Amino acid sequence: MTDPALPRDEYAFNPHADTCPMHEATVIASVVDAVLTELKKYNVKKVHTVTLTIGDLTQLGTEQMEFAYEVLTKDTVLEGSKLAVEPEHIVLSCKRCGYKGPARTIDFGDSTEHNIPVLSCPQCGGEVEVVAGQACCVKNMDIETGDD
Numbered sequence: 001m002t003d004p005a006l007p008r009d010e011y012a013f014n015p016h017a018d019t020c021p022m023h024e025a026t027v028i029a030s031v032v033d034a035v036l037t038e039l040k041k042y043n044v045k046k047v048h049t050v051t052l053t054i055g056d057l058t059q060l061g062t063e064q065m066e067f068a069y070e071v072l073t074k075d076t077v078l079e080g081s082k083l084a085v086e087p088e089h090i091v092l093s094c095k096r097c098g099y100k101g102p103a104r105t106i107d108f109g110d111s112t113e114h115n116i117p118v119l120s121c122p123q124c125g126g127e128v129e130v131v132a133g134q135a136c137c138v139k140n141m142d143i144e145t146g147d148d
C-alpha cells in the first residue's frame with residue numbers, strides 16, 4: 001500500500017488540515033520560511049513567481065493564501081513576487097469496485113466556497129484510497145540570479 005500523503009519532493013509541507021481561520025497564514029508562513037532557506041543557496045537578484053501545488057482536500061483558500069503571502073514576504077527577497085497556486089483535484093481509488101476518479105461532494109447550496117468531499121466510493125460506497133488532492137508543496141520557483 002502506498003501512502004497518499006507522502007511528500008513528493010523536498011519542499012513538501014504538512015498542511016495540518018483543520019478549521020482554523022488563520023490556516024492559510026500558517027501554511028504560507030512555513031512555505032515562505034522554506035523558500036527563503038532554499039534561496040540562500042543561490043545568488044538571487046529577483047524572485048518572479050513561487051508556484052504551489054495545493055490539493056482540494058487541504059481546503060485552503062487561494063485568495064487568503066495570496067493575501068498572507070503578500071504580508072509575510074514584506075522586507076524579504078520575496079517581496080513583490082507572485083504566488084501562483086495550482087490546484088490538485090481529488091482522485092479516489094476504490095478498493096472494492098476499482099473506481100478511480102473524483103470524489104462526490106456534499107453541496108450545501110449556499111454561498112460557501114468549498115463543498116465537502118465525501119471520502120467513499122461514489123459508485124459502490126466502498127472504502128477508498130486518496131490518490132491525489134492532499135498536496136501542499138512548492139512546485140516551482142522562478143528566480144533571477146546575478147553575480148553582482
Ligand SMILES: [Zn+2]
Pocket residue numbers: 094095096097098099121122123124125126
Ligand atoms: Zn467502489
